[in-house]
Amino acid sequence: MPNTSNAIPLRQFGRHDVKISAIGFGGHHLGDxxxxxxxxxxxxxxxxxxxxFFDNCWEYHRGKAEAWMGAGLNGMRDRVFLMTKVCTHGRDxxxxxxxxxxxxxxxxxxxxxxxxxxxxxxxxxxxLFIRKNGAAxxxxxxxxxxxxxxxxxxxHKDPSIHLKMLATGFPFDSVQMxxxxxxxxxxxxEQQVLPELNRRGIAxxxxxxxxxxxxxxxxxxxxxxxxxxxxxxxxxxxxxxGIDKPEALQQALKVAQxxxxxxxxxxxxxxxxxxxxxxxxxxxxYKLSLQFDNPEARLxxxxxxxxxxxxxREMLKMTDNSGHPFPPTK
Amino acid sequence: MLGAAGLxxxxxxxxxxxxxxxxxxxLEVSALGIGGYHLGSANSDTEATQIVNExxxxxxxxxxxxxxxxxxxxxxxxxRALKGKRDRAVVMTKVCTHGRDxxxxxxxxxxxxxxxxxxxxxxxxxxxxxxENDPELIFAPNGVAEALLEAKRQxxxxxxxxxxHKDPSIHLKMLSHSFPFDTVQMxxxxxxxxxxxFETNVLPEVNRRGMAxxxxxxxxxxxxxxxxxxxxxxxxxxxxxxxxxxxxxxGIDSLDVLHQNLEVARGFQPLSAAExxxxxxxxxxxxxxxxLELFKTTKKYDGDLGREMHGFPSSAELPV
Numbered sequence: 001m002p003n004t005s006n007a008i009p010l011r012q013f014g015r016h017d018v019k020i021s022a023i024g025f026g027g028h029h030l031g032d033x034x035x036x037x038x039x040x041x042x043x044x045x046x047x048x049x050x051x052x053f054f055d056n057c058w059e060y061h062r063g064k065a066e067a068w069m070g071a072g073l074n075g076m077r078d079r080v081f082l083m084t085k086v087c088t089h090g091r092d093x094x095x096x097x098x099x100x101x102x103x104x105x106x107x108x109x110x111x112x113x114x115x116x117x118x119x120x121x122x123x124x125x126x127x128l129f130i131r132k133n134g135a136a137x138x139x140x141x142x143x144x145x146x147x148x149x150x151x152x153x154x155x156h157k158d159p160s161i162h163l164k165m166l167a168t169g170f171p172f173d174s175v176q177m178x179x180x181x182x183x184x185x186x187x188x189x190e191q192q193v194l195p196e197l198n199r200r201g202i203a204x205x206x207x208x209x210x211x212x213x214x215x216x217x218x219x220x221x222x223x224x225x226x227x228x229x230x231x232x233x234x235x236x237x238x239x240x241x242g243i244d245k246p247e248a249l250q251q252a253l254k255v256a257q258x259x260x261x262x263x264x265x266x267x268x269x270x271x272x273x274x275x276x277x278x279x280x281x282x283x284x285x286y287k288l289s290l291q292f293d294n295p296e297a298r299l300x301x302x303x304x305x306x307x308x309x310x311x312x313r314e315m316l317k318m319t320d321n322s323g324h325p326f327p328p329t330k
Numbered sequence: 331m332l333g334a335a336g337l338x339x340x341x342x343x344x345x346x347x348x349x350x351x352x353x354x355x356x357l358e359v360s361a362l363g364i365g366g367y368h369l370g371s372a373n374s375d376t377e378a379t380q381i382v383n384e385x386x387x388x389x390x391x392x393x394x395x396x397x398x399x400x401x402x403x404x405x406x407x408x409x410r411a412l413k414g415k416r417d418r419a420v421v422m423t424k425v426c427t428h429g430r431d432x433x434x435x436x437x438x439x440x441x442x443x444x445x446x447x448x449x450x451x452x453x454x455x456x457x458x459x460x461x462e463n464d465p466e467l468i469f470a471p472n473g474v475a476e477a478l479l480e481a482k483r484q485x486x487x488x489x490x491x492x493x494x495h496k497d498p499s500i501h502l503k504m505l506s507h508s509f510p511f512d513t514v515q516m517x518x519x520x521x522x523x524x525x526x527x528f529e530t531n532v533l534p535e536v537n538r539r540g541m542a543x544x545x546x547x548x549x550x551x552x553x554x555x556x557x558x559x560x561x562x563x564x565x566x567x568x569x570x571x572x573x574x575x576x577x578x579x580x581g582i583d584s585l586d587v588l589h590q591n592l593e594v595a596r597g598f599q600p601l602s603a604a605e606x607x608x609x610x611x612x613x614x615x616x617x618x619x620x621x622l623e624l625f626k627t628t629k630k631y632d633g634d635l636g637r638e639m640h641g642f643p644s645s646a647e648l649p650v
Contacts, residue, residue, distance in 0.1 A: 280642075285643070290629075
């Protein structure tokens with residue numbers, strides 16, 4: 001039936017009787033907004049426009065992204081489905097629970113709708129997650145205590161690592177992954193992970209619809225709208241897109257309000273157009289480099305830091321003349 | 331941390347560096363080879379010359395290089411050092427088309443020969459086969475594979491190969507083309523053995539085909555394995571040299587490093603299977619996320635020219 005309303009479609013969250021908007025508000029980009037009042041305005045306009053799914057993460061902009069989203073949602077908390085992520089990166093349960101309390105405080109709420117393990121990107125992450133006293137136990141405890149309703153994980157590196165997480169047997173409610181027309185032809189989450197999630201009744205959350213920072217759009221391979229339509233037409237619960245300015249919000253709302261999935265032939269045409277750029281991974285640097293791996297993940301695993309990365313610069317700034325060792329939060 | 335004590339006999343000072351057959355080429359090469367990149371990193375031309383000459387005198391005869399190392403300086407240094415001694419060395423360099431055509435390759439060959447002050451190479455390899463579409467581009471009509479064959483016909487190179495440090499599956503894709511490669515270079519070290527492993531996935535296949543396996547990155551590329559305490563230098567080198575390879579190419583940028591590695595190579599006796607296994611097991615935890623094999627898991631070891639040809643950000647923009 002054609003979508004005659006101009007509302008953003010709501011879709012079922014996995015096996016649960018909960019519905020969320022087909023487009024989600026990405027938390028990292030919110031921290032890129034010029035100031036807090038702009039960020040607050042973006043969040044409020046998004047809610048008014050029909051976006052109910054809000055993404056965030058303990059380590060985005062060292063807490064600023066959560067704090068700004070918390071300010072934006074002040075008084076509107078019950079109108080949204082709020083997710084944030086925990087950044088243990090292999091470290092233990094106690095750290096995870098401390099991060100949870102910090103996230104709740106910054107987001108100005110007493111519970112999360114969804115709490116996910118952030119950045120499952122390295123081959124040993126699944127083992128470290130499920131080990132005794134690992135983050136898996138924190139997810140269970142937080143759920144028991146009523147601080148979180150649902151739990152999941154996210155990562156952008158390799159489908160095989162996602163499959164290894166699923167193989168731990170942990171009862172995830174959601175799984176987040178990069179989904180776009182380039183991924184379809186290269187180390188593909190769409191091919192290898194998405195069908196498995198749908199088979200298991202786990203909510204699939206798409207991210208990086210324009211490859212993170214929009215490089216293929218800047219290079220003219222496809223438009224932002226085409227990229228977003230492709231991702232939203234896949235069998236996912238929501239597609240998380242980064243929103244850092246009014247133009248980005250307007251584009252997201254324009255595509256999402258009254259959204260109708262693309263036909264299979266249009267999907268194939270987009271995959272074909274992107275194929276020649278997909279085959280060496282040039283637009284999916286999150287799969288082949290550390291560019292999208294946050295400092296918490298790199299430090300926990302012993303990978304080198306990128307001194308230009310926004311979180312690293314913020315960490316350095318926080319230690320300036322403070323006498324505190326780097327990094328300050330561990 | 332793995333101690334060296336009790337695991338293997340030390341190399342014997344004064345003893346010869348073992349020679350091994352370079353696949354089916356009929357050449358014999360020393361078990362230790364001198365890496366070309368680090369020759370360009372040495373403090374001075376003089377020290378580079380000394381490294382090459384002392385290595386030759388100690389019985390090292392395999393010299394690695396690449397057209398793109400240090401914008402030609404590595405080849406120039408090796409050429410100068412080998413002046414008058416060319417016939418004592420097995421000289422290998424690499425062509426850096428990164429997907430471009432045969433003509434680019436033939437021009438680079440002439441430049442390499444000029445810099446190396448020789449009229450022929452013993453081995454010419456395709457450099458840095460690390461992007462998943464590289465095999466396709468290499469074997470496309472008018473691609474670099476044709477240049478390899480033409481250079482061989484012209485007598486400018488004797489034997490052919492390729493190299494890469496990223497993923498065993500890309501090496502296997504190269505081999506699936508049934509091109510008559512004589513040599514295949516790959517990272518081989520005690521961490522590789524349990525992580526995206528060339529040792530497990532590629533090395534047996536190369537030996538089965540009678541090609542010469544050339545090992546590299548025995549210590550992680552820049553000594554990461556040693557710096558991070560995963561292993562001691564000599565044990566890392568011994569592990570790599572004990573594998574079924576023709577030569578282990580080692581980056582040597584100073585006489586001190588040369589002396590240390592010669593000490594391991596003289597009278598070298600491969601470790602036993604049990605010793606190899608105990609090293610692999612001791613390294614397993616350090617290997618399990620690839621943080622010491624950055625050439626596999628990050629962009630750190632991917633050259634700028636290859637990045638440019640594949641539309642990737644430069645090393646200044648994206649260091650890792």
